[in-house]
Amino acid sequence: MKYVLIGNSVAAVNAVAGIREYDNEGSITIVAAENHYAYGRPLISYWLEGRVPNAAMPYRPQEFYAQNNASVLLGRRAIKLDPVAREVSLDDGTGLPYDRLLVATGGRPFVPPIKGLTPDNYFTFVNYDDVRRLEAVATPGREAVILGAGPTGLKAMESLVQRGVQVTLAELADRIWAPALDPEAAALVAGFLQDQGVKLYLNDTLASVRGMAGGRLELQLQSGREMTADILVIAIGVRPNVELLEGLPGVTINRGIMVGPDLSTGLPGVYAAGDVVAGNPPLLPHAAIQGKIAGRNMAGASETYQPLSPYNALGFLGLHIISMGNSAATGDEYDILKEIDPVTRIYRKLVIKDKHLVGALFLNKLDRAGLYRRLLEEGTDVTPLQDELLQPHFGLLSLPEEVWQQWLVE
Amino acid sequence: MKKVYARPLWCMNCHLCEVNCIVAHSRSRDLFRAYKRENLRGTARVIVEERLPLSVAVQCRHCDDPACVAGCISGAMVKDPATGIVYCQEDKCVGCWTCVAACPYGAIQPGEKNGRPLPLKCDLCRETGEPACVAGCPNRALVWEERRAGA
Numbered sequence: 001m002k003y004v005l006i007g008n009s010v011a012a013v014n015a016v017a018g019i020r021e022y023d024n025e026g027s028i029t030i031v032a033a034e035n036h037y038a039y040g041r042p043l044i045s046y047w048l049e050g051r052v053p054n055a056a057m058p059y060r061p062q063e064f065y066a067q068n069n070a071s072v073l074l075g076r077r078a079i080k081l082d083p084v085a086r087e088v089s090l091d092d093g094t095g096l097p098y099d100r101l102l103v104a105t106g107g108r109p110f111v112p113p114i115k116g117l118t119p120d121n122y123f124t125f126v127n128y129d130d131v132r133r134l135e136a137v138a139t140p141g142r143e144a145v146i147l148g149a150g151p152t153g154l155k156a157m158e159s160l161v162q163r164g165v166q167v168t169l170a171e172l173a174d175r176i177w178a179p180a181l182d183p184e185a186a187a188l189v190a191g192f193l194q195d196q197g198v199k200l201y202l203n204d205t206l207a208s209v210r211g212m213a214g215g216r217l218e219l220q221l222q223s224g225r226e227m228t229a230d231i232l233v234i235a236i237g238v239r240p241n242v243e244l245l246e247g248l249p250g251v252t253i254n255r256g257i258m259v260g261p262d263l264s265t266g267l268p269g270v271y272a273a274g275d276v277v278a279g280n281p282p283l284l285p286h287a288a289i290q291g292k293i294a295g296r297n298m299a300g301a302s303e304t305y306q307p308l309s310p311y312n313a314l315g316f317l318g319l320h321i322i323s324m325g326n327s328a329a330t331g332d333e334y335d336i337l338k339e340i341d342p343v344t345r346i347y348r349k350l351v352i353k354d355k356h357l358v359g360a361l362f363l364n365k366l367d368r369a370g371l372y373r374r375l376l377e378e379g380t381d382v383t384p385l386q387d388e389l390l391q392p393h394f395g396l397l398s399l400p401e402e403v404w405q406q407w408l409v410e
Numbered sequence: 411m412k413k414v415y416a417r418p419l420w421c422m423n424c425h426l427c428e429v430n431c432i433v434a435h436s437r438s439r440d441l442f443r444a445y446k447r448e449n450l451r452g453t454a455r456v457i458v459e460e461r462l463p464l465s466v467a468v469q470c471r472h473c474d475d476p477a478c479v480a481g482c483i484s485g486a487m488v489k490d491p492a493t494g495i496v497y498c499q500e501d502k503c504v505g506c507w508t509c510v511a512a513c514p515y516g517a518i519q520p521g522e523k524n525g526r527p528l529p530l531k532c533d534l535c536r537e538t539g540e541p542a543c544v545a546g547c548p549n550r551a552l553v554w555e556e557r558r559a560g561a
Contacts, residue, residue, distance in 0.1 A: 014480070042483040046504045052484070056502055059485040285481035285512060292480070313481075313508040320520070322511040366507055370477070371516030395516065396468055397461040407515060408416050409557070410471050 001026035003298060004088055004096050006078045006244065007104035008032030010040065010284055011274030011291030013060055015102050016070050018295020026299070028070035029096060031088070033105075035075045036128050037062070042284060045155035048131040048138070049162040057128065078105075081244050083267040088244075100269045100298035103245060103257060104291060107238030107275040107282055115208035121217060122209070122232040125156040137231055140164030144231035145219055147206050149176045151314050153235035157198060158316035165231065168199040170221060172236075175202060180312065180323035182330050185361055188345050189319065196317050201225065206232075240276045254278045261304045263294040271298055281310040311373055313366075319345065322369045325376050326351055326359035334358075339365075339390050350389055355381045368395060411494035412556045414534065414541050416467050420551035421458075423465035427543035427552060428454035434535050434542035453521050455532045456543050467543065467552055469532040470517045472496045478509035478518060478531070487529070490536070497533035500526070 003019055005012040008030050016028055032038075038059040046052040065072055073090070080089040081101070088096045109124035111117070124130050138144070142165050146153045149171035157167045169176075175186035176193075190200055201221065209232065210218040219227050240256040250266040252258040256278030263271050273294040274280070274287035286308055293303045311324035327349070329336070335352040344364060350372065351359035357376045362369055371394070375382060382389065388398040396404040429441065431454045436444035444450045456469040472489070476496045479487045486502035487509055489495070498509075505527025509518045513531075521530040534554075535541045544554040 040483040040485060042506065043504065046484075052504060056484070284483055285477070285508065288480040289475075292475070311511050313506050313511045315506055320507060322507065324511060366510050366520055368516030369507075369511045370513035370518065373511060374514040374516075377514075393460065395457070395459040397459045397464055397466060404466075407471075408418070408466065408468075410473075 001299070002097060002099045003028045003102070004098040004100075005030045005102040005104060006088065007102070007106055007274070007276075008034070008038050008072060008074075009104065009106055009274065009287070010038065010059065011104035011106070011287040011294070012102065013038045013064070014288045014291030015104065015273060015295030015298070016064075016068050018292040018297075019299045020068050020295075022296055022299035022301055024069075026099075028068065030065075030070055030072045031076050031078050031090065031096070032072055032074050033077050034127060034129070037065075037072065037074075039128060040284065041126060042155065044125070044128055044131040045159040047128070048134060048159040078244055081248065081267075081270075083248055083250070083270065086269060098269065101271070102291075102294055102298060103265065103270065103272040103276055104274045104287075104294075105241035105244065105276045106287075107240045109234065110237045110239045111234050112236070114206050116210050118211075121211055122234050125152050125233055125235045126238065131159075134160075134231070134233075138163045138165050142166070142230040143228070144168070144233060145170060145206075145217075145227065145229040146233040146235055148234065148236035149173075149200065149202075150179070150235065150237070151177060151312060152237075153233070154314065154316050156233050156235055157193075160231070160233075161196065161198065161317060166197070168201065168227065168229070169193070170201045170204050170206060172205040173202070176200070177314075178328065180321070180327050181361070182328045182349070184340070185328075185347050185349070185363060188342065188347055188363060189321075192317075192319050192345055238275060238282050240278070242276060245270075245272075252278075256280065259305075262297045262302060263290060263305055264297070269298075279307075283310055283312060285311065309373075309376060320364055320366060322360075322362045322366050324360050324369075324373050325357070327361035329353075329359050335386075337386070337390050348390055352382060352386075355383045357382050367392075371395065411472065412534075412554055413472055414469060414532070414544055414552055414554050415557065416469075417551050417553065418464055418466040420549045421465045421467065422549055422551065423458065423460060423462070424548065425458050426546050426548065427456050427467045428458055430542040430546035431456050431532075434538060450523070453523060453528065453530055455530045457517065457519070468515060468517055469543070470496060470513075471515060472532075472534070473514070477512035477514060478529075481508040481512035483508055493534075493536065495534050495536050496531075497536055498529050498531065500528060503527050503529060505529075 039057040271294040273290035275282040339348040347363035519530040521528040
């Protein structure tokens, strides 16, 4: 069996492990567009800060590839797929025949058309090479404007602040990280950023850029506000890299690649996993789990991917957030339990709908967060637990006895 | 694989498992030094839950498909294919706490050691052989044994 994996990030690496659980013989070839072995993308901000050295970037040790008998073609792109001949063509002209193919091409930063924007006057914040470029210019005293105050923009902000750069965040929504934070939580975070000397402009975005003498940029926001900066970072989201499968009969593309419950794409022997998959939140845990399951299925298993609610842990400048499910929910259709301490910026919120936990948000107090995620994923009726859920001692023993007895022997 | 199983009916709520866990994960392997010199108080990797008269020591279940390993952004959290032990390569951890959000038992707590992030989770004392919580449990409320799944 010949396995070809397009992409060399978290989904592909987990697919290698998944394949090898079932098949120790088949050949595995990984086509990696970047010139780096797989690294956890979220590490790039830690690298820029100097908290993670080059040597600690790899997601798996170098031996991983040899141990799993996987060869990696670094700096190569797959440009064409022939599903009938079952062959992928690479940008250097080589053709790779496959029996099973994984499309794990991930996403790329979305850069909107903005007047005056040219490839050399802005940065994105997704790849190792992005931060390598940023490192050269992010020196103390410089000024940066980051477009987008979601997780990527916030991590970019943190690493630049730690390098002594003065940061301004511009966010089109009315609050920071709107999909995860409700207005109250977002206000707590905004207050924290203000205390850290970070400027924040909400309900606003970039209208135009103009390079000035000396390399500085003149930026105009939609509101008419004008500012100058040395560095512009665009961090407003990613778009799936679907080109390889575009236009092929049998494949449905709806922003991402549509997959069946076994992560197959509709083309014989072709699977997809990670950020490229339609409807999949572009989050690392989801990519890892999908990659593992796709790998197993490529090697003959018949496992189903159970869609997983989004969950995220995000820390910056000492503030920690965990969000899961519909964490930003507000409104009368929900029962919302809350604990708030504005001084320590502790905020804990549970969102209940029709007896079920559908969202949770934790700022600066993350105790037993995973336990809530399990209740959410399993659709447990939390009505009998309502009074217990946010108590400091909440734990397994708060659950019905038959439940915790079972969990203890798992 | 051999795992630690808690037997709540035998638990006396003495918290010795937490103390022994901390000592076993200290440099000195000495209670006084671990608490007073190495500043490891509060870094137990087992959580004694109390709902008196009931109490129970909760710790990592070393899952077959660990959510913490899947969620780890740096590759620090791994499952040893030979032993099945799920553990954190502490020098690779950046303290994002995705593992804390991932664990279906809430058995990973965010911690810190010498200014570095440290996910507090059971590693079955992989470096010493026998889990210290079990060895020191005065009433066999914790046992370390091989059981069939679901047994």
